[in-house]
Amino acid sequence: MxxxxxxxxxxxxxxxxxxxxxxxxxxxxxxxxxxxxxxxxxxxxxxxxxxxxxxxxxxxxxxxxxxxxxxxxxxxxxxxxxxxxxxxxxxxxxxxxxxxxxxxxxxxxxTRSVAELVIGAAIMLIRRIPDKNTAAHKGIWLKEAAGSYELRGKTLGIIGYGNIGSQVSVLAEALGMKVCFYDTETKMPLGNAVDKKTLHDLVASADVVTLHVPDLPTTKNLINESVIKSFKKGGILINYARGEVVDLTALSEAITAGHISGAAIDVFPEEPEKNGDSFDTPLKNLSNVILTPHIGGSxxxxxxxxxxxxxxxxxxxxxxxxxxxxxxxPALNLPPQEGAHRILHIHKNVPGVLSAINTEMSKHDINIVGQYLKTNDEIGYVVLDIDKKLSSHAAELLRQVKGTIKVRLLY
CATH class of the missing domain: 3.40.50.720 (NAD(P)-binding Rossmann-like Domain)
Known part of the structure; x- marks a missing residue:
């Protein structure tokens, strides 16, 4: 087949x-x-x-x-x-x-694309490369070591220790950094990473903080004025996660005041629809700030x-x-059945649907070669492998079952 x-x-x-x-x-x-x-x-x-x-x-x-x-x-x-x-x-x-x-x-x-860029941004910011780059483009020679450091021996704080956060953790340790992380779920640390119990503990411990959290009501303005005050003086913030996670006005004020020494921001609360559209942010033209147009994974x-x-x-x-x-x-992974046609049936997750399906098949002498069911809170998903000679008739009968949302004769 x-x-x-x-x-x-x-x-x-x-x-x-x-x-x-x-x-x-x-x-x-x-x-x-x-x-x-x-x-x-x-x-x-x-x-x-x-x-x-x-x-x-x-x-x-x-x-x-x-x-x-x-x-x-x-x-x-x-x-x-x-x-x-x-x-x-x-x-x-x-x-x-x-x-x-x-x-x-x-x-x-x-995952790898974002993780690499986070590490690259951390290096650029801790060496204050954005300021030196801007000066060079203006024809100003700014050769100095003031405020410029190595990543080795510094502490990276990771907020959100999922797929990307854990990959950043591995890369950072390979560069000789210490790593700590904060996550609302219990996660197994990789390498020598240390699990911090609160967000404030993490930002107070880290020289560089990087965000890797989803866009949820609980993460909106996660990095706000109160949290920023807990940052180490001279700390660096990197956000390649979601635009609503950081209060950019509070961050701008902290950079201007010298409490935060640099930032790399790739995502914003409001982003242009297409290339070439105008764009604005409170972080424009600030010292030691890297702004990129949502290209972390690009x-x-x-x-x-x-x-x-x-x-x-x-x-x-x-x-x-x-x-x-x-x-x-609902997730189903099923093997093909030789000599059968496959029908997909999606229905409301209410009592009696599977019974009604089997009753209709039995009433019309339709042989079910294989049957699979999985449900979630809203819907049920049934896959039926039916005798080839009767599959079209079976599909029509299934469409009439109460609670049916979709029926598809697959092959």
Whole structure:
């Protein structure tokens, strides 16, 4: 059996890729037989996305496209969303779950790119390279060692000890740094890293503080005026996480006052929609500050890795019904059944649905070769392998089961 074959012709599956997703993803889709692909360089407004998504089966986005309930309601044929980035906060996951739309991302693919840039920024800031670079561009020779230090022997404080934070930890120790971290969850330290019990303890202990936390209500302005006051005098702050995590006005005042000696900021509370748009921040033109346009994970290697990771998850779902890595549809990973057709059934998680499915199949003498069920709080996901001769009839019966959200005859 060719598990790559689908009952719905691949050339009819409409794919919309926004925000200049890596060409590697497009190559993979074409290599797997998907030819109906539209790729756009930028994001779309909610109004334009509502118009564009009506007949789309598969949507690929990065971090700018906001997938609201209105967008999802207009997506009459949407099967899955691929977030070609680390986060999924740009998608209304609750509504996507209700509508049975699988949402995938690439949580690990740009880890190394971000980690390397954090270490690079730390070196630049502790040597005060931004100021020397600015002076040289102005024709001023500023050869001095004042305020310039090595990273070796200094303490790096990591807030958020997940995939990226732990990778930064390893790189920092290799440079001879001491490492401490703070996380709201218990994490196993790597190397000689020390777990700090409070945020204030961490920032008071560190020469350089780097943030690696998600965008949550609990992390908004996590680094605020009160926390900044606990920093070591002359401390450095690096944020390659999320824009809402740092109170930039408080940070600007601390830099101006000399309490914070430098900062590298890559993410901002409000960011321009596209290249060339105007941009403003309280940190502009401050001494020893590196500002970058949300490029922490923007390397060729990371974009290729993301393109491969998310594309492969989408293929697994479209062609086999596998939902590993989905944030909405319960995770199932199942082997193919020889001599059977596979049907996917997504339904509201209410009592009696599985019983109703089995009753309908039994009533019509339809043999179930294999059956798999997984649920979350909102929905249930059933995969049925049905005798080939009866699969079309079975799919129609399944659409009539009370509580059904989506039915798809896979192959």
């Amino acid at each position: 060719d598990t790559k074959a689908t009952s719905y012709p691949k050339d009819k599956i409409k794919i919309l890729l926004l925000e200049n997703i890596s060409d590697k993803a497009v190559e993979l889709f074409r290599a797997n037989g998907y030819s109906n692909i539209q790729k756009l360089s930028g994001a779309l407004s909610e109004e334009n996305l509502v118009k564009a998504i009506k007949d789309v089966h598969l949507l690929g986005i990065r971090s700018k496209s906001m997938i609201t309930p209105e967008v999802l309601s207009a997506a009459q044929k949407l099967q899955a969303i691929g977030c070609f980035c680390i986060g999924v906060n740009q998608v209304n996951l609750k509504e996507a779950t209700r509508q049975g739309v699988a949402v995938f991302n690439a949580p690990y693919s740009n 390397t060729q290697e990371a974009q290729q890795n993301i393109g491969e990771d998310v594309s492969n998850k989408l293929f697994q779902f479209l062609e086999k019904g596998i939902t590993n890595g989905s944030h909405t549809v």
